[in-house]
Amino acid sequence: MPELEIDAVVFDVLGTLVDEPAGIRAGIRELDPSLDGPGVERLLSLWQEHIDREQRRILTGARAYVTSDVLDLESARLVADAAGVDDPAAVAALALCGRRLPPWPDTVAGLARLAERFPLIGLSNAGRTALLGINAHARLRWHQALSAEDARTYKPDPRVYRLAVTVSGLPPQRLLMVAAHAWDLRGAQGLGLRTAYVARPVGDPPAPSDRFDLHADGLADLADRLDRAQRPARRP
DSSP: OOOOOOSEEEEOOBTTTBOHHHHHHHHHHHHOTTOOHHHHHHHHHHHHHHHHHHHHHHHHTSSOOOOHHHHHHHHHHHHHHHHTOOOHHHHHHHHTGGGOOOBOTTHHHHHHHHHTTSOEEEEESSOHHHHHHHHHHHTOOOSEEEEGGGGTSOTTSHHHHHHHHHHHTSOGGGEEEEESBHHHHHHHHHTTOEEEEEOOTTSBOOOTTOOOSEEESSHHHHHHHHHHHHOOOOOO
C-alpha cells in the first residue's frame, strides 16, 4: 500500500456514522404504531425521496437554499398526510426524528481511536441545529463539526468541502474525506481531498470507475489501514 500523508480526517455523518434510515423508521412507528413493516418502508421512501429531490433542486438553482430542518418538516408533513395523521404536534415530533439517529456499533470507539492520531472534522448536510442534536444523541465527539448550512448549499457542491479545507488550514490533499457514499467522495475528490470509502448497509457503493485511496469495512478497519499507510518506512 502506498504511503498516505494525511494530517486530518473529515467525516460524513449521515449514513456513515449514524444509521439515518433507522432513526426515521423509529419516528414513523411513533407517528403510527399500527403500521406494518412494508407500510413503514413505504413512508420511509417517501421521506427520503423528498429530501433527495429537494436537495437536488437546491443544487441546480431551481430552489433557494433552505436548511435540513425545513426539508425534514416538509418530509414529516408528507409522511403524516400519507399516514392519515393530522395532529400538528405529532408532525412536529416526527420532523425531529432526523436528530435522533443511532450510531453504527463501531462509530464511537472508532472515532475515539482515530482522534488519538488525527484532528477529526465532521462535515454534514445536516443544518447546524440538527447537527448539534445528532452529535449529542449519537455521542459523536469531534475536534470540529461543520454544517453545509455554513455554505448555504449541500454536498456535493465544492463549497461544502471547502469549509473543511478552510477550517483545517491544510492543503486539500492533506485531508482524508471518509464516507459511505461514493457520490460524496467524488465531490471531495473534485476539490483535491484524499478519499476513503467505508462500507455501510445504507451507503452508496463505489462504481467500477471510482478510484478512492482507501476502502474499509468499518472504522476499526479504516484505522488499521491508516496505520499501515502512514507507517514510517524502515531504514536499511
